[in-house]
Amino acid sequence: MLFTIFNSLLAVLLTYSMGMLYYGFYRIGNARIHRRVGPPLWQNVIDNIKLFAKREAPGHGIMFHLGPVIMTAGTITSMLFVPFLKDSAWLQGFSSYGNLILLIYLMVVGPLGNALAVGVSGVPFGVMGVTRGLTRLIGLEVPFFLSVALLMSGSGTISISEIMMAQDSFSNWNMMAHPAAFIVSLFSFVGMMGASPFDVVGAPVEVYSGPQAEFGGKYLGFLAAQRVMFSMVKLILWVDLFLGGATNVFILMAKSFALFFFYFIVGAAFPRFKTEQAVDFMLKLPLIIGIGAVLVRFWSL
Amino acid sequence: MTETIDNLLERIGRNFQITGQEVKKAGLAALHCSQEQLHGVLIYLKEVEKFDTLTMIGCADWIEDDYFELSYMAYSFTTFFTVMVKIRVSRDGSSVPTVEGIWRQARTFEREIHEMFGVDFPGNTRLKEFFLENWQGMPPMKRDFDTVQFVKDHYKLREEGREGACNVSVERKKRIDAKKLELKKEGE
C-alpha cells in the first residue's frame, strides 16, 4: 500500500516536472520561430509558483471552488490508471485495476467538472469557451474512438498494460502494426492537446482564454498545473498505445518528447480553425480513414 | 457616353433647387441646398443615381456668420463619385429631421453631432449620449465653448514640480536667435 502511494506521488511529481520542462521548451521554441530570445526554460514553473503566491483569488461560491479541484482530481485519477513503464513495478499507479475504456471516461470528467464551475461564475467568455470545447469534443472523440476500437480488436484486449506488453519489437509497435489507427489517432491527439489548429477553446483574442477567464490566483495556478500534467498523461498514453511503451524513464522521455515535438510543429505551423471548421475537418479525412480501416479490419476477420 | 460629375450635377440641378455647386476635384462635388430640399436630394442620390453609402456627416461651426453647416457625404460604388450635400442651420435650437431612413448608419453620425454640437435630429432612434458620459452644459465642440476655463473648473492640473518650467516657444526662439548670432559672427 505504502509503495502504491509513494508511486502515485512520484507519478504526479514526474508528470509535473516533465510537463513544465516540455512547455518551457514549447515557449522557447515558439520564441525562436518568431526570432525572439524567449523566456528561460523554467519560466512556466516561475509563473505557476507566482500564481500560488498571489494574495487574492476571486470566488463565486462552493461550485466555483470545486471546479479546478475536480479538474485536477480528474487529471490525477486518469494519470493513476495509465501505466508509465512496462516490465516494472514502478510508476504503475492503479493500472492493473483499470482498462482503456475506463480511462476514456475518466479523461472527460475533469473538463465537465470545470464546465460547471465556469457556469457558476457567469462569465460569458467562459461559457462560450466551454460551449466551444464541447462542440470540439464531438469532432475529436469520434476518430479517437475508432482508432482505439481498432487497437483493442487488433490486440484482443482492453488492458493498457497488455497492449503495451504485446509490442515487444519495433515491427510490433502498434504504430507499425496498425498504421491507419495511429494516423487517425494523431489527429485527435493534436486536438486533445489543444494547440492550434484546434485551440478554439481558449483562443486568447477571441474568448479571452475561454473557460479560464474568471479564474485568477491559486485557481489559475491549479488549472495551469493540471494542464501540463494532463498533457503529459495523454503523451504517455499515446506512447503506451502506439510507440511500444517504455522500459525506463529516459526512454519514456525520449518517446513522449518525440510526440510532443510533433504537436509543437503542428501548433506552430497552422493557424486556428473556427469551431465548426474544426469539427468539419475531424469528420472528414480522419473519419474516412478510420471507417475505411475498420471496414478492412472486419473484412479480414 | 461616360458619366462625368458635371452631368450628374446637371441632372440634380434640373430636379432640385440647388443654391450653389462646385466640383472640388475629379469625382468630388459639393452642393448647397436648403433644409427642405435635403431629403429629396439624398433620396434621389440613393435611389436614382445609385449612391450606395453615406460615408459621413460633418458639421462645421461658422460662428461669425452664425450658422452650422452640415455636410452629408454620399459615395457611389458604381461611378466612384463622392457628393457632398451641404445645408445651413441656425446655431441655436436647430433641428434637422433624421436621414436614418435612407442610410441606417446615419444614426451614429447624427448621434455624435447631437452630442458635440447640440443639433437635434427628430426621428433618430438612438439619440442618446455617445462619447461623453453625463455631460451637462454647452456641447464641447461649439466654438464658443471655453475649454481652458472648463478644464480649470473641473480638473486639477499638477502644481508641484513645475516651478522651474519655462515657456517652450520662448526658450526655443531664444536658442535659435543665439545660434543665428553665432553663425553670423562666424561668417564675419
Add this chain to the structure above:
Amino acid sequence: MDNLNKKDKAQLKELKSPMAVVDWAVNWFRKQSIFMLAYGTGCGAIEIPPTVTARYDAERFGVRGAATPRQADVIVLSGYLAVKTLKRVIRTYEQMQEPKYVIALGSCPINGGMYWDSYNTIKQLDRYLPVDVTVAGCMPRPEAVLEGFMALKDKIQRGEAEGARDYRDNIEKYKNNQKEIFGDKMLPGYTCDWYFSDGGSF
C-alpha cells in the same frame, strides 16, 4: 535573461531571518513572472505590440500578456485617459488580484501632456489610481517601456510595490477624487449593478 544576477545575490546575503528569505523569494517569483494587461487607452497603445513581439521581446524578462484582469498582475495604461475610459479602467483595476501594479506610459497620465486643455481627458492619473511606475515621453519608445518594467521589478523585489494596499487604505481619498469627475454617475460597488444600469451598454 536575468536569473539570479549579482544584485539579487548581494541582496540575498544581507537578509538575516528565515522569514525575510521567504519574503525575498516570493518577491523574486513575483518579479520574474509578470502578466501584463495592456489597456490601450491612448496613442501609446501602438508601442505595446513592438514591446512584446520579436523586436524587443518582453517575454525574455518574464513579461507576458494576460487575457483577463483576473489573471493579470500589472495593468499598462498607455496614454491619455478620457473620463469614460477611466471608469472602465478603474473597474478593471478593481477586478485584478493582489498584488497588482499599475504602469502609466506617456506624459498624459502624468500631467495632461499635450491634452492638458482637453475637456474630456483626466490630467493626473495618480489622483484616481495608485500608479507604481510612470514612464515619461510622448510616446515612450519600447526601450523606455522595458526600462519601466525593470523599475517595477526592482520595486517588487524591494517589496515596495504595494499600490493595492495603498488603494485599500486610502480608499476614501481615491473615491472622493473619482467622484469629483464622475459626479452622480459614480461607479457602484459591484460590477454587475453598473452593467445592468446601462453603464455597460453603448
